[in-house]
Amino acid sequence: MTEDDHxxxxxxxxxxxxxxxxxxxxxxxxxxxxxxxxxxxxxEISFKSKDVAGVMEIAAPVGFCNELAENILxxxxxxxxxxxxxxxxxxxxxxxxxxxxxEKFGTEEVFDLSIPxxxxxxxxxxxxxxxGGAYDVFLIDEAPLLARLVLQP
Amino acid sequence: xxxxxxxxxxxxxxxxxxxxxxxxxDLDISEYYFAENGRQALEQLDAHWIDIVFxxxxxxxxxxxxxxxEMAKKDLLEQIPVVIISTERNRQRIASLKAMGIGxxxxxxxxxxxxxxxxxxxLH
Numbered sequence: 113m114t115e116d117d118h119x120x121x122x123x124x125x126x127x128x129x130x131x132x133x134x135x136x137x138x139x140x141x142x143x144x145x146x147x148x149x150x151x152x153x154x155x156e157i158s159f160k161s162k163d164v165a166g167v168m169e170i171a172a173p174v175g176f177c178n179e180l181a182e183n184i185l186x187x188x189x190x191x192x193x194x195x196x197x198x199x200x201x202x203x204x205x206x207x208x209x210x211x212x213x214x215e216k217f218g219t220e221e222v223f224d225l226s227i228p229x230x231x232x233x234x235x236x237x238x239x240x241x242x243x244g245g246a247y248d249v250f251l252i253d254e255a256p257l258l259a260r261l262v263l264q265p
Numbered sequence: 266x267x268x269x270x271x272x273x274x275x276x277x278x279x280x281x282x283x284x285x286x287x288x289x290x291d292l293d294i295s296e297y298y299f300a301e302n303g304r305q306a307l308e309q310l311d312a313h314w315i316d317i318v319f320x321x322x323x324x325x326x327x328x329x330x331x332x333x334x335e336m337a338k339k340d341l342l343e344q345i346p347v348v349i350i351s352t353e354r355n356r357q358r359i360a361s362l363k364a365m366g367i368g369x370x371x372x373x374x375x376x377x378x379x380x381x382x383x384x385x386x387x388l389h
Contacts, residue, residue: 185281206276209352220355
């Protein structure tokens, strides 16, 4: 991902997480801050316009996703329905992707977005994602978030 | 007597978030109805008296746009205000939604105060 795309992602995540969940995003976290924190969730959305197609992905620890759901709903623990963490991560990706595409390509470009998909991963797979170098890393309320934008040629 | 609202979104968290925003907005709501896509929403509209609909665009089975098109075919449903809540930012698409007669368009993530004002304007 280019430096411009990274800066754009920072801008988009800062706005979305703050407005949606009152959570704050930090850039360039220390290595020890982004290590595995148990199982994680990985959400993916694809997009297509007349001229551009690609995929955006984000991944975050399950515990963080549940906290994200609590913040979005303004509820604590017992009131959070099952699956809310998965739903929250998918919705944040959906909103972030729409926002990012409009900022990057302008509001004249007509994009079709897919319904976001989600899958789970174990701790050792988190390390593989980190070490692969394909993902940019952000810190959101002290939890790591991995993100990448892939444009298809 | 309060208003009956229908919230249409494939995301459970957005359905709950919209309901919660309505609940704290000091609006007189009698019943909340929910649907996960446009098709389910049309079934709810056939089964219940609904005063206002909140709908996403991008949903499986039937989109919010297709739902609005179907509502426009029936005299009773055509009168019901629809608030589209979506990530869509394309000007042309937003303009065509407004041309279809939707009550209002709100971009996700919406600000609760703005949301409440839009609803008040439509219902009063």
